[in-house]
Amino acid sequence: MQDREISQAVIGRLPRYYRYLRDLKEAGKERISSQELSSIMKVTASQIRQDFNNFGGFGQQGYGYNTEYLYEEIGKILGLDQHHSMVLVGAGNLGQALVHYFVNKQNGFDFLCAFDIDPKLFGQTIGTVPIRPLEELRTFVDDNRIDIVVLTVPKSEAEGIAQTLADSNIRAIWNFAHVDLDLPKHIQVENVHLQDSLMKLSYSIHKYEN
Amino acid sequence: MQDREISQAVIGRLPRYYRYLRDLKEAGKERISSQELSSIMKVTASQIRQDFNNFGGFGQQGYGYNTEYLYEEIGKILGLDQHHSMVLVGAGNLGQALVHYFVNKQNGFDFLCAFDIDPKLFGQTIGTVPIRPLEELRTFVDDNRIDIVVLTVPKSEAEGIAQTLADSNIRAIWNFAHVDLDLPKHIQVENVHLQDSLMKLSYSIHKYEN
Incomplete structure (x- = not known):
């Protein structure tokens, strides 16, 4: 087909x-x-x-x-009849909002765990999703057959995390970090660059004005 | 030019x-x-x-x-040398995350106020941004010359809010609601449909598999 x-x-x-x-x-x-x-x-x-x-x-x-x-x-065709296991990397405001947004939607996208570098967050949860130390990410991903990593970390950390995952079996990164990731072809990347989107909006406002 | x-x-x-x-x-x-x-x-x-x-x-x-x-x-060209006044409509997790994301960035995009229908939120703040009742939105927008309305409400409420703003002087809506808004041409719309983005990612995973 x-x-x-x-x-x-x-x-x-x-x-x-x-x-x-x-x-x-x-x-x-x-x-x-x-x-x-x-x-x-x-x-x-x-x-x-x-x-x-x-x-x-x-x-x-x-x-x-x-x-x-x-x-x-x-x-x-969109693969929505399949189950997708996900983890969040970066449990800041945006990351937490995304987990809340998708939890309880019963749409086949399941957050299993969140990771962060901030020790104050370890052991806390986002809804029912536990937050663990970032250094456990790779082991968790390997042990739990994670499909999608949702990346909501600062730009400076995003590339290191992408490298950590480059030879793993994850299938995709949903990237909210403000940087274009360089990954092997078997890992799909979908970018959501919020600042780019707001800049496009700004362009269309000022273009309309002219 | x-x-x-x-x-x-x-x-x-x-x-x-x-x-x-x-x-x-x-x-x-x-x-x-x-x-x-x-x-x-x-x-x-x-x-x-x-x-x-x-x-x-x-x-x-x-x-x-x-x-x-x-x-x-x-x-x-992107209009980033201009100041843009913004309000948030929908002070849930995603909306709050967006305010936190842009506050203190000194990039010319300023949130002046947030609006919600939940009385428990009235008088609270997101960072320094106050939350007010949704019914005050239109007056606030008119009195404060708001450029951009950031819309993070459920789909069912989005169209009503868009209609409320249709004949106002706002210049753009940054729309995170999962619906395509019908607005007059002088109001620019930039959509961020997170679920659509995740669906595209899901497509590319399963296409790669085939």
Whole structure:
């Protein structure tokens, strides 16, 4: 199914489809045409059909899509039918907020542990997630088959931690540190650079002004 | 200077240039060629020159760029030489983390106030930023010439708040709510959809596996 290379642009749109389809499903909408989806999502019906054709199409044109089937299938493509074990590295404000944000969501993303360098935090918990010394990170990751490391440490520490994990079996780093990480190809990286995002916002404000 | 339409892709790369140039400047590097920048940033020198040509070029080829000048100029394009007054709407874990993240950074982005619907929070502060009742938001925004509203509320509340602000003089919403906001064109929106980002990461893990 995924033999062809799917473009980053298409992949970037999948979570948004998933989000809208969840709302439609929860609202009891059983079938939806690409025209209806187009009008709700403000993208063209032709783009929706093209996007879905990357994955086999999902249903007959004219008759519309089965909302729940489409939601489930896009979820599978995104790997959301799988369980993901996660750890947090950096138990500061942002890290703690992320754990709270995802705990109890029952979405298959589970924080098992958090790590920090601050001894005052050792033995404390974020919700139910324990905080341990950073030096235990690598052993914990190896012993517990961790999939995703969520990195919310200062820039100066991020690269050292990435190096510690470079030859581990983790599959991905969700990187909030303000630095681009250099990692082997088997470790996927998704960056959330909050300052970059705010700078883009600032640009669009001032551009609009001109 | 910005008469031509600059592509979103170029704009999206500006904060990253800015970040690298700050590091180079802080490391005492006075001049840098597009080749050197290319090797550090892992983009082609030709792309760097093309990107910079959108803004007049910034310096002579061959001789390289003056690092500090380039840093300052890109900062100006991004509007970072301006002051931005901000308020937070939604003083939960994520919102509080964002305030802590930006307070004391002296980067021109200032949180003046936070708003929430939870009476237990009224009168409390996040660092030095006071928390007030949500119903005071619109008056506060109008009285204090707020530029940016940072929205960290549940999806169900986000649209109502956006409507409250639609005819105000705010210039932008930095939206962390898991919903696409429908706003008039004079209000810029930059979305940070954390769940979408995690879904993309999940996709790339499972795609790599296949």
